[in-house]
Amino acid sequence: MKVITANRLLNGDVVWLAENGSWVERIALAKVYDGKEAVAEALAEGLEAEKNQKVVGVYEMDVAVEDGVIVPVRLREKIRATGPTTHPELGKQAQAVSA
Amino acid sequence: MYRYDEFDASFVNQRTEQFKDQVRRRLAGELSEDEFKPLRLMNGLYLQLHAYMLRVAIPYGTLNGRQMRKLAHIARTYDQSYGHFTTRQNIQFNWPKLEDTPKILEELAEVEMHAIQTSGNCIRNVTADHFAGAAADEIADPRPYAEILRQWSSLHPEFSFLPRKFKIAITGAPNDRAAVQVHDIGLQLTRNDAGEIGFVVFVGGGLGRTPMIGRKVRDFLPEEDLLAYSEAILRVYNRYGRRDNKYKARIKILVHETGLEELKADIEAEFEKIRFGVLRLPDEEVRRIEAYFAPPPLEVGNATSxxxxxxxxxxxxxxxxxxxxxxxxxxxxxxxxxxxxxxxxxxxxxxxxxxxxxxxxxxxxxxxxxxxxxxxxxxxxxxxxxxxxxxxxxxxxxAEIAEGNSGLITDIIACPGMDYCALATARSIPVAQRISERFGAAERQAEIGELKIKISGCINACGHHHVGHIGILGLEKKGEEFYQVTLGGSANENASIGEIVGRGFSSEEVVDAIEKLVDTYLGLRNGKEETFLEAYRRVGEDPFKEALYGAA
CATH class of the missing domain: 3.90.480.20 (Sulfite Reductase Hemoprotein; domain 2)
Incomplete structure (x- = not known):
């Protein structure tokens, strides 16, 4: 299973592609894609958004869905989705909204 | 210290204006990311895991109170109220917004600072001994030469698109504190028998995925030839350096593949063509630049207080x-x-x-x-x-900056690692923090003595792990962080690349492994005056290996 991720062009925030081509700042709200075709289509949508100056650095990443919650597979993406482990007061982990 | 002349000031202001317009065009969609990326990198702006990162140059590591206060202001106003000093004497801000960066560069320009030559395949900011102009063992202050190299290299039209980045370091003392032998060009100030100033020149040092100690190409390069000889090295590199493979594009690979003697001959031949040309350094110009670095008036006092x-x-x-x-x-x-x-x-x-x-x-x-x-x-x-x-x-x-640990086991170099860096394969900082806590007691650190631990979160080696007395390299193995340990590295005048001691360690195991290495050293040293590195060089890796993995 995959989600599409990028950074917002203007402020660099980590975002994921969600329904209706919107980019969300919490991975919990991302849209999960399964199967090669669906992922390729979503990636193309992401790259289009890059052309339109919305985001930058679009790529697909592996996720698992555990008890209905989207969890990144790689540690790198876990850290991207939360913030630096060395600064719990910074990044998304500091914006205390439960998923 | 060095003060901008009209040329420097207008150059930096022009660059700031130019970047402001480039950001505007990017946001307006006139520039694609592919077009914009090299432009932002030329101004020190990277995209990291969580945000953009702005790397600000601190040429040869020298600044004054007004400049430091400006960095504080930028941290407070445009970032998350902190900055990070790097292994190239620069400072990084980890949370700037793209839209704010032109303003940040404007603010920096107000205090004669910028982000030029902090990124890209150009000659990067020249680094120097941090005790320059002060150290008792110094032959001469290296910073005037670093500034001369800066003036020569900034926007050098021939060297703006090198095969890869190019780093120069310079030390004015025989005790090398600037790690010159692990730079593309390393310069060590020296005097000849006539008492004249010159340089020992090393070429082709570097860390990264293929660590190498620089090779000596000149025992004595006269002061007046500094720029012509540097230009000759860069020309040879620019012409023959590999552009087909990013990982083989540094000059160290060229030195290795061409062979030292042939490369030296190429450099000397190029040098002969240009040595009496415009790059010959006039004595009065060197003395003029030197005056900018004149030491403050210091009254001679007692050696003890x-x-x-x-x-x-x-x-x-x-x-x-x-x-x-x-x-x-x-x-x-x-x-x-x-x-x-x-x-x-x-x-x-x-x-x-x-x-x-x-x-x-x-x-x-x-x-x-x-x-x-x-x-x-x-x-x-x-x-x-x-x-x-x-x-x-x-x-x-x-201010909580008074730890008496300089050169000790808790004075660890660590790259930002996977907490920030898009290239990282593992975290560095948390490992440094845990080692620091384990050995943090003042008596224990003092007892262990000089021990340099250096940690990198990927093979690019920004944390200089290859030249750590103990080096730690963070990798990813089966989705987990995994740390490889090297021993016996050093970045001083007796530089050496550390050797991998054996299989790596999980994040949970790595601090215990370091403790075993330290305990082994304490058990076998010839008294307190024998440092970890000296002991390792004397006994070799076997006792350390045995401590980590048991008898073979």
Missing amino acids: DAVEARKASDAAFAQFVAHNLNPHRVPGYTSVTLSMKPIGGIPGDASDKQMDVIADLAEKYGHDEIRISHEQNVILPHVKLDDLPALFDQLVA
Whole structure:
């Protein structure tokens, strides 16, 4: 299973592609894609958004869905989705909204 | 210190204006990311895991209070109230917004700062000994030469698109504190029999995925030939350096593949063509630049201070600080003080905006307004009166930058690692923090003595792990962080690349492994005066291997 991720062009925030081509700042709200075709289509949508100056650095990443919650597979993406482990007061982990 | 002339000021202002327009065009969709990326990198702006990152140049690691205060202001106004001093004597801000960066560059330009030559395949900011102009063992201040190289290299039309980045380091002392032998060009100031100043020249050093110690190409390069010879090296590299493979594009690979003698001949041949041309350094120009770096007026005093001795007797923390964080000054009565950016359990190289303000104040009050950043991620006040140490120390304690651990096991170099960096394969900082906590007791650190641990979060080796007495390289194995340990590296005048000791360790195991190495050293050293590195060089890796993995 995959989600599409990028950074917002203007402020660099980590975002994921969600329904209706919107980019969300919490991975919990991302849209999960399964199967090669669906992922390729979503990636193309992401790259289009890059052309339109919305985001930058679009790529697909592996996720698992555990008890209905989207969890990144790689540690790198876990850290991207939360913030630096060395600064719990910074990044998304500091914006205390439960998923 | 160096002051901009009209040319420098207009150059930096032009660059800022240019970048402002480039950002505007990017946001308006006139530039694609592919077009914009090399432009933003030329201005130090990277995209990292969580946000953009702006790397600001601190040429040869020298700045003053006003500049440090501006960095504090930028941290506070445009970032998350801290900055991170890097292993190239620069500072990184980890959370700037793209839309704010032109404004940040404008603010930097107000205090003669910029982000030029902090990224891209150009000649990067020249680094130098952080005790330059102050150290007792110095032959001459290396910074005038670093500044001359800066003026030559900034926007050098021939060298703006090199096969890969190019790093030059220079030291003015025989004790190399600038790691010159692991740079593309390493320069060590020396004097010939006639007493004239010149340089020992090393070429092709570097870390990264293929670590190499630089090869000596000149025992004595006369001062007047500095630029012509550097240009000759760069020309040979620019012409023959590999552009087909990013990982083989540094000059070290060219030296390795071509062979030293052939390459030296190529450099000398190129040099002969240009040595009497426009790049020949006129003596008066060197002396003119040197004047910018004239030391502050320092009154010769006593080699010891009663105030310091009295305080040492009554204050163990102060005694520890004095024992480890001072470097002998060429003027009796003065010393160079290392402010430790390595608090026990803290993040190596991080400074809050408040700490930066304090450093600026203290530099003005006690240090003739001079500040240095070391490649070991600490801050130095190079000219402090011995008698002022007790008062200075009290204010450092209040700012939490008074750990007496310079050169000790908790004075760890660590790259940002996977907590920030898009290239990283594992985290570095948390490992540094845990090691720091494990060995943080003052007596234990002092007992262990000089021990340099350096940690990188990927093979690009920004944390200099190859030249750590103990090096730690973070990798990813089956989705987990995994740490490879090397022993016996060194970045000083007797530089060496560390050897991998054996299979790596999980994140849980790695600190215990380091402790076993340290305990093994303590058990076999010939007394306290034999450092970890000396002991390792004497006995080899076997006892350490056995401690980690059991008898073979």
